[in-house]
């Protein structure tokens with residue numbers, strides 16, 4: 001049986017170990033010890049070397065008693081910042097911080113749900129399938145851990161990613177592709193007071209392009225955002241260069257291509273009309289994720305929720321997830337919640353009852369996934 005007290009203690013231990021992206025080794029070592037204590041053998045892939053991190057993705061295996069196809073469970077162990085000096089506050093059944101740091105429930109609550117569910121099923125003697133627990137690194141900086149996951153080390157071709165919040169009866173079955181668009185504009189420097197007409201302001205080219213660009217919410221499945229601008233040297237110099245970094249996302253490949261093309265062309269035509277040069281680089285960050293809503297993963301998650309008195313719903317998200325990369329590597333999965341709220345902010349918190357429900361869903365899936 002899922003034990004709320006142990007679940008909470010696991011979580012509190014984890015959030016007190018800092019694990020910013022690329023610096024997850026200490027938290028991984030802690031999780032490794034717990035998994036080994038549950039009878040798993042643990043190894044790491046070389047994703048950390050590829051991205052300059054201090055650990056790879058953790059892959060833990062346990063031979064099951066039930067037979068049937070192996071399954072995987074995943075959560076990411078890195079968190080956004082700040083976490084240094086975390087002070088955890090528990091009141092009215094909710095775990096939060098004192099408001100100076102984030103909590104890191106995204107996604108240490110997911111890690112804790114997996115550890116608790118596995119412990120619960122094993123101590124109840126439930127026959128389990130062959131199980132791989134994959135704890136990923138660097139999810140928060142572009143899904144880098146799962147992107148570089150060595151899928152040849154994973155035998156499971158069916159899994160569940162525990163990394164969403166509320167409501168707990170929601171099964172996330174799709175999320176968009178994302179393009180990163182970097183425009184480097186080269187204008188011409190000139191003295192801004194003496195000879196401004198001899199200059200070409202790269203900042204003005206950027207401004208014109210941005211003002212003309214389709215931006216924000218494009219349609220139900222497509223978004224675009226100008227994220228950062230760097231350019232110029234001083235007020236008395238017509239800016240010779242400016243770099244604009246943007247993104248576009250869509251759950252539709254055709255719409256994403258159309259949006260990205262529109263953004264690229266807007267930079268090109270603004271540069272051309274003002275006598276500047278621009279190079280625009282487009283990099284696909286990850287491909288869209290679409291789970292099979294009739295597939296085994298969604299079905300078992302739904303059954304688990306029904307057992308707990310919830311009516312499952314399938315939902316979409318606008319963010320990228322490790323599930324995007326797993327699906328692209330031939331590892332079908334869906335995403336379930338662990339109850340966290342207000343993530344990526346110092347208001348991040350998790351109600352203990354919801355958190356426990358998250359662990360119970362994972363526990364129920366584990367017991368259903370046999371044979």
Ligand SMILES: [Zn+2]
Pocket residue numbers: 076106107139163
């Ligand atoms: Zn997350």
